[in-house]
Amino acid sequence: MIDILSAKISFLWGSVSPMLAAATTTIGATANSAAGTTGTPWWVWPVMLFAATFVMGIVAVLAGVGGGVLFTPIIGGFFPFHLDFVRGAGLLVALSGALAAGPGLLKANLANLRLALPVALIASTFSIVGAFMGLALPTNITQTAMGITIMLIALLFVFSKNTEYPNAGAPDGISKKLGIAGSYFEATSGKTINWTIWRTPQGFLMFVLIGIIAGMFGLGAGWANVPVLNLLMGAPLKIAVGSSKFLLSITDTSAAWIYLNQGAVLPLIAVPSILGIMFGSFVGVRLLAGTKPKAVRYLVIGMLGFAGLQSLLKGLGVFN
């Protein structure tokens, strides 16, 4: 029976994989050829950007990461734009996605102000530092470092365990002083979940690093917010995802203004991307409350791994 099953799977994969490979190659080849072909209408690129970011918007909310972590390596890899403009647009894309998702998350208490405000202050301050560093570094170094960072986070999710409801210890002094705790309604189980956090000083230190990297790479930082809030500080996964999405709106605002004021934002790139991600995010928020935490985690792993590998190969010059 096992032999029959494996034979069927092999036949199915043999039928599907060539088509998947062809589709991926076609998308990349089309984008690359369009970039170098004078006959390609200039308006094709805004249209493609809108379509791509709409899909990213849905996935980003479900995965609890900003659109920037998907946008910057994917658009930077397949579109003919310089990484400066891609990062500037990426921060605005992540910002707009967070703003679109914020109201629903705040009203459902899936995003908690008492948790988000302190860490957002730290991250937003140091994202300014990161923005300065990012615009000063050579492009290939930034691209390579960004790819490595994203892949490491994907690996972190692969090897983490029991993250839906972490076994957090007793709240520490800082979390008690700030009153960082709350409750939310878990729609999939029909129960109200009370939560608190611990290891707050360590978490705060991590958000220093997160802020710097977010500003440097123009990613948005959701890829780091969720594991720190969930794995290190012990917040339930849905609270970590919701609060991460909300605090992106704060962290990315400061870095985005740096890029905007440095001329690294082109409306032809940024606006269709923002419109696409915002519409996609609205759809994603409607799906989050009824999504099981485990499904969200698997989605994060897949999307981060793909985005990281793509960015790394481009930074090393394997892709142009």
Place this chain on the structure above:
Amino acid sequence: MAKSKVSALKQIDYPKQEETALPATGVTVAPEQLKYATLLMYGAWSGIVTLAATFFLYMSGAITSFIPPSQMPQYWGMKASKYLELTGAPHGFGWAGMLGYGDYMNYIGLALLGTLTIAGYLILLPAYLKKKDRPYTVIVVAEILVLSLAASGILKVGGH
């Protein structure tokens, strides 16, 4: 572990605050959190509509652009510093004086999105002052200062 979590929760001194209960869930949400959410909802939609309208004007050519969109393929592959050098495009808050151009008109919506968070914090500030929640009052004030500094254009980056 569950017992220690329950006892730990009882020991936390939560700031006194009015809370709004979500219907049918038993979960309470602070009123300033709901106000912030409302601001984001209307502000985000305003940003979407503004961006869509100005982008349409930009792409249609109805309003003259500083750099027509059809010429952007010549520039979008180069570093931002090179782009500024070749085109004479403004940096810092110089875009504010270029809003009559179709491309820079899009900055209206971008700036709106970029100021929503600052506006949201201005809503939070009186709430935390009223509750005499000193730690979060300090956090909110500090954040307003950080975001305002970033948006001001005072901070400059060196060579790319």
